[in-house]
Amino acid sequence: MKKLIIIITLFFSVVAIGQNYKTHMVTNGETIESIAKKYKVSTNELYALNPDAKTNFNQDMILIIPDGNADAGEVKETRAFVDYKKHRVKRKETLYGIAKEYGISVDDIKKHNTRLYAENLQKGDKIQIPRFKTVTTQEVKVNNTIRKYKVQPKEGVWRVAYKFNISVAQLESLNPDMGLILQPGQELNVPNIDNKDEKRFEEDYNYYTVLKSEGYMALNRKLGVTQEELEAINPELKEDGLKLGMIIKVPKTSKTTLVVEDIVNTNLSSKLTNFKEKKIAVMLPFRTAKLNLDAIDETKKKIRTDALLSASLDFHAGVLMALDSAKQLGISTHLKVFDTQNLSTEVAKILRDNDFSDYDAIIGPMLSENLNQVASELRKDNIPVLSPLTMPINLFDNVYQTIPSSELLVQTMINFVKSDTQPKHVVIISDSKNKVISDKLKGEFPSAKQVFSRNDKEGKEAYYINQNDLVNVFRTGRNIVFLETMNEGFASNVISMVNGMSTSSTQIILMTTDRNKAFDGREISNYHLSNLKFHYPSPNKTTDISSTINPFVRDYRRIYNVSPNKYAVRGFDLTFDLLLRLASADDLYQASSEDIETEYFENKFRYAKKMYGGYYNEAVYIVKYEDLTIVEAKL
Template sequence: MKKKLIIIVILLCSFSVTAQDYKTHKVKEGETIEKIAKQYLVTPFDILALNPDVKKDLKPNTVLIIPRSRVKNEEIPEETTELIGYKTHKVRRKETLFSISQKYGIEVEDIKKYNTALYSKNIRKGDKLQIPRFKKIVNKVKLNNTIKKYKVQPKEGKWRVAYKFGITVPDLEELNPNMNEVLQPGDELNVPNISNNEEKAVDEEFNYYTVLKSEGFMALNRKLGVTQEELEALNPGLKEGGLKLGMVLKVPGNIETTNTLRDVANTNLSANLKNLRAKRIALMLPFSLNKVDVDSVQEAKKMIRANGLLSVSLDFHSGVLMALDSAKQLGISTNLKVLDTRNQIAEISSILDANDFSEYDAVIGPLMPANLERVASKLKSDHIPVVSPLTMPKNLHSNVFQTIPTDELLEQAIINYIKKDSFPRHMVIISDSKHKAISDKLKGEFPSAKQIHSRKDKKGKEAYFIYQQDLENVFQTGTNIVFLETDNEGFASNVISMINGLNMDDQKIVLMTTNKNKAFEGKEISNYHLSNLEFHYPSVNKTISVGSRDNFVKKYMNTYNVSPNKYAVRGFDLTLDLLLRLASGDDLYEASTSDIETEYVENKFRYSKKMFGGYYNEAVYIVKYEDLTIVEAKQ
């Protein structure tokens, strides 16, 4: 009788699966629930709900029931590896299992697996390790159902789209490798092919949070003040599937969830110095000394004035030297090697061929993106950090540190700044057609804002002006925030002079922009007007005041008899931060987690790691004009 009952249950289950249009998947060696869920664009909870027996033990050849609704119809590269031999590696000074794994492009666990003694002891200089060599085999697997196209709606960013379709942000990025960093209304994306009634709506009464790397329930409780039980109640399926990188969680509406740019208490690295061995740093700058007539002081001065890159390099270098001296007073000694790149790829290739950088702690520079790309690519295999000091790298390789925040981060910083202010205000967005995208983004962030666009001439071309009548009845009693988005000096002058005339005691106007470019610095722009309008903008750095008594400024003036410019200060801040991080951890990677924010004379640094790339600085200032000076705007 018992056997018959079992047969009936199996038949019922079989009928249910067929009726709901599911398919099956045979588990392969090494596969996990998460990997299978990602392949079929479902959540681990979806699989576990249909296959409860595999929660504790997932065995090869187990047949899983998989929902069909989210399966991709494109060919998916499925990569496997096959062991083909070994290579012997002799451990060098400072090397770790992590750096060795990065050098050979394998996992740390792979090294331990074929060197079993490492499970019970640490590596030492001189140890010989057996490094496995694998052959990659790529098979293309084509599945049945299709993804579908989705047009981004106003106010939607990556997290909103990911939440809507029940996937993580990394899943969305993998489906759309060419997706813009900031989504614009009308952008077309690949999304899971789920029915409309399966799409999750974003409830504006709640806030939403994107899970960061290695975050667990305890970390979220500390950061957000919400318990695991509360999260599981708001996010069905979380209890079964657990937290995943990039997962979008619904949280109570009174919780601040901005994690693109967040406030982090400044870290005093000098209070936690534990690695005081001498640091080896290479500095690559385009001095082009082969073109400088060192025998003639006048000719050398003339060359410095005429060559902008040389001038920047000398100023930056002077700041670096000051940083080395400050670090030395803290017990950090540095072996600095200065290399002249001449701003030529051929010269950089010669430098790379002539020098062994495998024992260096970091390389600062080169300045120009193409040259830095050459150095970063070459040193990537040795996992040597390459720091881009003044420009945006062409590619954010895993060993690259991008110290300049992106335009997207700058934009988000001033948006977050306004959102933190609880005082009522009226919003106006003025832009030319070239900057319509950012105007629309601001409108999405502040739906009640009024948009005004520059006028066009009789031929329909941009005329870069607005009439006084365009501003009639626009401003209200109280605080009015005006965003001006343009790179045209004439248009900026036209708008700024008009709104300054409308700035009154009972009708206060505060001018802001997401991108403070040369249009706001031209001869036609009045600094009196900017100061009167308390002009706010996001900035990579703040500006030290004239006559500052900062120790660095005083020491620099005593050494060089001039005040340090922004490049000298940048050289000091960046280099001192680099040395302090190296002295507070085993290497720069360990000392550059996103919970460490440092601040110096004019610059601050907080690094986040791109999922499949390097590190980028996300620390941004909001500054403003006040009494004809530029100061940090604090709330």
């Protein structure tokens, strides 16, 4: 038997060499990377031919090597687009001179600034200079190492990379032209591994891409998962450890996108360095075509009754106030305002008739569908598009979601309660439509008591509880009551009941993760909410404008003869923050790191970047009712 094994081994070696392969014995100190470099092949090719090397790489191991000298094809260098650098054209500059300065061709510049095909270069023009990275590839005529793979429905870049146990960067190197968005049926080059070695995507887990310099302690702080837990569900970590770009499974309970931490607010007004004129566009649904400006009374009535028009006008007023405040800091702005008419056809016309390639940012459109249209079109020019009041449909890599998500609001509320070290007892009251959030809160606070609304005689939900449902539920001391509902009648029933049960010895504090219209209804008593110190998460805090001496409010009253409402305040805060960020860096992307948190009149902003997408605001307030006013809650 031993002779048979030797004969088979020798036969395999001879056949391998005959097919333009050779072997290599691993010596002390060698790595897969150093061997791949020595033979001018990729690590993926080595792993494809030597799958055991992934988990059992050791000295004296015999590796099969593609014979680069005998079978390697032509070495090719291709360029892959990275990003843009802004360039302001100086007097007498030409396209040829600019191209030579940046080491690219004139055609490269024109392709990324299409108006230059028809227009001459002018002094003061801001153009985008494409930057490329050089990708070196070598044609390998070894059928066993790399194979073609057809992308399946719902598969994205990271999922394909995970499936074949490579990083996204490695997948990109195998497919320089694959693009950010994969299409079903698209063919990709992937390592030729056995089907049984392909990793299967499991819905029961979240997935996380390891960032630069991240170790187990960093992941524990960020995700709340220990090294032992990670190694248990990712056995390869025991051998390979954590590596940049690798995709790992993490428990479903891990907060892979919602890492909420308090940081010190940044005063950007003291960090201004970029005083070039900022070019901003604002797109709002004024729908002026429907206004008869000759009929003053009719127009005034329209402004009062048309909520969309009123919000647009107020937001625009706040934008103008922000430009004036920024000007006092030395920041000049070129602003262009567009009326989208709240029509996709009008948005398409705006995009068709205007060149936004040299704009620093676009605010709006206000509604999600129209914003998605603008963001998708301007992706090719990498122009930031800010969603001012709504949640974007797609968080493209150039989109800024300025309103925190509902998931983030929930997590911030949970973190707030957990951070309170005082003794407390948690009670969760909800209707059946909110059972999911009730169960989530139960998971976060295992000792909490859950109470659900009652059903009527026919078994339908009646949206009420009675006194018996709360017998022995509350304890002496502090009781935190989460009320989760969108039904005003149920909210009124519960609020009235728990308010009557709150005493000096049994204190009840009312909270919710979602303050919706149910808490604003006529049947809801603000006196009860104030008595219960009602807490909830909010994208903004409410300021008592009547008593404030804030310069913005003072100037707004002077100009418009009224106090600013929430839309005007939002327009001011968002635009002022945008201008300060643009003036503190080369562009908005550079000024959007997670360690920068800014706060203005009623809003604050701290942007985090989605792994394969755009930016979202993760700055959230916890506010509460106190003495019939709403104030920021502090621990």
